[in-house]
Amino acid sequence: MQIPRLKRFLFCIFLLFGILANAQDQDTGELSLISYLQKLESQYNVKFSFVDEDLKDLKVLPVEEAELSAILRTLEKETQLRFSKLSDRYFSITPSTTLDICGFVYDNYGQNTIPGASVEVLGSPMAVLTDMEGKFTLTNIPREAHLRIRFLGFKPRYISASELINNSDCPVLLLALNYQELEEVVVYQFLTTGISREKDGSILMNIEDFGILPGLSEPDILQTIQALPGIKSIDETVSDINIRGGTNDQNLILWDGIKMYQSGHFFGLISAFNPYLTDQVTIIKNGTSPQYGDGVSGIISMETKDEVQDGIFGGGGFNLISGDMYGHIPLSNRLAVQFSARRSVTDFLNTPTYNQFFERAFQDTEVKGNNGTDEQIDREENFYFYDFTAKVLYDINAYHKLRISAIQINNNLDYLETNQATNRTNQSLLDQTNFSFGGRLSSEWSDRFSTQINAYYTRYNLDAQNIEGNGQQTLFQNNRVLESSLKALSDYELTDELLTRNGYQFTEVGITNFTDVSQPPFMSNVKGVIRSHALFSELQFKSADQKFEFLGGARLNYLQNLGTFEEIIL
Structure with missing residues (x-):
C-alpha cells in the first residue's frame, strides 16, 4: 500500500516543478x-x-x-x-505625440541587407537612406505617421510607425523582389526617321519623313538602303547592291511598277532617283509575293507621290556636282503633272568634289584624271549625266485612277589621251541610257473587290567605243535590253481577315549584244527574245488583333520560245 502513496508524492513533486518553471x-x-x-x-x-x-x-x-x-x-x-x-x-x-524609431531593411530572398533603400514619412519631407548595414533611424516623427520603404527592383512596403515600437531592438523589415513581365517591344523606326519595319517583314521608307544618314549631304534612297541589315555593296556603289549575299542582277528594282536596268549616276556613286518626289520605298528581303516574277535576292520598289494635290509645290537645289529641280502642278481637281530634272555641271565646271568622285569612280583603271605621273601624256575627260521624270495623275472618278509615268537616265563619258612624243591619241567613248515609261489603271468596284492593270516599256542601251592609234583600230560594243510587260491583278476580301489576290502577267524581253572590231576585222551580233506568261495567286490572312499574319501563294511561269537566240559572227 506504500506504492500508491509514493506515486502520488512523485506526481506532486513533478507538478510543483512544472509550475515553478512556468512561473520562471x-x-x-x-x-x-x-x-x-x-x-x-x-x-x-x-x-x-x-x-x-x-x-x-x-x-x-x-x-x-x-x-x-x-x-x-x-x-x-x-x-x-x-x-x-x-x-x-x-x-x-x-501616448507621446512623436516617436523615435529604427529598423533594418533586408531582402526576403537571400536575407541580405539593402543599403541605399529610401525610407520616407508619407505626407512630410522627412526621408532617410539605409546605411551599409541596411539600418535606418528616424526621430521626432508623428506617432500616426506611415512609412514607405522602397528600392529599385523590389516592391515598395508600407508600414505604420507605431508598428516599430513593440521591441527594444530595431526590427527587421523584409522587401519582396518585384518580378515584372515585359510586353513585346517591336521597333518600327530605326537608323533614321522615316524607316520602319512592317509586320510582313518588309521595310518601308517614308520619304516625307525621311532623315539624312550620317555621312550623306542630302537624302539618297539607294545609299540609305545599304545601311539596312542584310543589304550591302561590295564596291560601295548604288548600282551594285547585294541583298542577302546575292548579286546585283538578282535584285528587282521597280520605279512606279516599271522595271529598271540602270539605277545610278557617276558609275554607281549617286542614285538616279529623285527622293523629293518619291513617296515611299518598300524593300523585301524574304517572303516575296508571287505577283513579282523576278527578284531572287530581294525587291526594291519605289513609288512616287500618287495623289492629286490642291496646290503647286516644288523645289530646287545645287551642289558641286549637279543642279536639280522638281515640282507638282495641279491642272484641275482631278488632273496633275509631276516632274523632276537633274543635270550635272561636271562637263563645264571642275570642282574639288567632282575630282574626288572621279578618282573614286575610275581608281585602278586607265582613266585617272589629270594627275598622271607621265608628263608626256595629256589626259582630258568630259563627263556629264542627267535624268528627268514625268508623271501624269488623272482621277477619272472617285473609284478609277489612271497614272502614267516616264523616266530617262543618261551617263556620258568622253576620255581622250594624247602622247606628246609620238602624237598618238587614244579615245574612249561611253554612253549609258535607260528610258522607261508605263501606266497604271486602278479601279475599286466595291468595298471588297478592286483591280489593277499595269503596263510598261523599258529600253536600256550601253554604247562603248574605243579608238586607238589615231584610228588605226576601232572597237565598238553595244548592249541593249528591251522589255515590255502587261500585268492584271485583282484583290478580293473574302472576310475582314482574309484576302485573295490573283493575276496574269505577260513579259517580253529582247537582248542584243553587238561587237565590231576594225583590225583585225571581227563582228558579232547576238540577239534573243523571250516571251513569258505567268499566272499567280496568293492568300493573305491577318488576325483581328493584328498579331498574326500569313501570306502564301504560287506562281506558274510559261516560257514561250526557249532556244530562239540568234548569233551571227563574221
Missing part, C-alpha cells in the same frame, strides 16, 4: 504591457490610468529594477509612452 518563464519572457502594469500595481501599491486601446498591442520584457521610477523610465524608452505622476500612488499613461 513568465517572469523572464515577454508580457503584455497591461499585464505587466497590473503586476506593478500589486507589487508597489500604485494605480495606473490609461486607455486600453493605446496599450493593448504592446509587449515588454520585465524590468530587473528595484525602484519603480527606474522601471517607468525604461518602459517609457521601450514603449514611447508618457508616464505622468499624478500623486504618490496614481500615474497616468498617454
Whole structure:
C-alpha cells in the first residue's frame, strides 16, 4: 500500500516543478504591457490610468529594477509612452505625440541587407537612406505617421510607425523582389526617321519623313538602303547592291511598277532617283509575293507621290556636282503633272568634289584624271549625266485612277589621251541610257473587290567605243535590253481577315549584244527574245488583333520560245 502513496508524492513533486518553471518563464519572457502594469500595481501599491486601446498591442520584457521610477523610465524608452505622476500612488499613461524609431531593411530572398533603400514619412519631407548595414533611424516623427520603404527592383512596403515600437531592438523589415513581365517591344523606326519595319517583314521608307544618314549631304534612297541589315555593296556603289549575299542582277528594282536596268549616276556613286518626289520605298528581303516574277535576292520598289494635290509645290537645289529641280502642278481637281530634272555641271565646271568622285569612280583603271605621273601624256575627260521624270495623275472618278509615268537616265563619258612624243591619241567613248515609261489603271468596284492593270516599256542601251592609234583600230560594243510587260491583278476580301489576290502577267524581253572590231576585222551580233506568261495567286490572312499574319501563294511561269537566240559572227 506504500506504492500508491509514493506515486502520488512523485506526481506532486513533478507538478510543483512544472509550475515553478512556468512561473520562471513568465517572469523572464515577454508580457503584455497591461499585464505587466497590473503586476506593478500589486507589487508597489500604485494605480495606473490609461486607455486600453493605446496599450493593448504592446509587449515588454520585465524590468530587473528595484525602484519603480527606474522601471517607468525604461518602459517609457521601450514603449514611447508618457508616464505622468499624478500623486504618490496614481500615474497616468498617454501616448507621446512623436516617436523615435529604427529598423533594418533586408531582402526576403537571400536575407541580405539593402543599403541605399529610401525610407520616407508619407505626407512630410522627412526621408532617410539605409546605411551599409541596411539600418535606418528616424526621430521626432508623428506617432500616426506611415512609412514607405522602397528600392529599385523590389516592391515598395508600407508600414505604420507605431508598428516599430513593440521591441527594444530595431526590427527587421523584409522587401519582396518585384518580378515584372515585359510586353513585346517591336521597333518600327530605326537608323533614321522615316524607316520602319512592317509586320510582313518588309521595310518601308517614308520619304516625307525621311532623315539624312550620317555621312550623306542630302537624302539618297539607294545609299540609305545599304545601311539596312542584310543589304550591302561590295564596291560601295548604288548600282551594285547585294541583298542577302546575292548579286546585283538578282535584285528587282521597280520605279512606279516599271522595271529598271540602270539605277545610278557617276558609275554607281549617286542614285538616279529623285527622293523629293518619291513617296515611299518598300524593300523585301524574304517572303516575296508571287505577283513579282523576278527578284531572287530581294525587291526594291519605289513609288512616287500618287495623289492629286490642291496646290503647286516644288523645289530646287545645287551642289558641286549637279543642279536639280522638281515640282507638282495641279491642272484641275482631278488632273496633275509631276516632274523632276537633274543635270550635272561636271562637263563645264571642275570642282574639288567632282575630282574626288572621279578618282573614286575610275581608281585602278586607265582613266585617272589629270594627275598622271607621265608628263608626256595629256589626259582630258568630259563627263556629264542627267535624268528627268514625268508623271501624269488623272482621277477619272472617285473609284478609277489612271497614272502614267516616264523616266530617262543618261551617263556620258568622253576620255581622250594624247602622247606628246609620238602624237598618238587614244579615245574612249561611253554612253549609258535607260528610258522607261508605263501606266497604271486602278479601279475599286466595291468595298471588297478592286483591280489593277499595269503596263510598261523599258529600253536600256550601253554604247562603248574605243579608238586607238589615231584610228588605226576601232572597237565598238553595244548592249541593249528591251522589255515590255502587261500585268492584271485583282484583290478580293473574302472576310475582314482574309484576302485573295490573283493575276496574269505577260513579259517580253529582247537582248542584243553587238561587237565590231576594225583590225583585225571581227563582228558579232547576238540577239534573243523571250516571251513569258505567268499566272499567280496568293492568300493573305491577318488576325483581328493584328498579331498574326500569313501570306502564301504560287506562281506558274510559261516560257514561250526557249532556244530562239540568234548569233551571227563574221
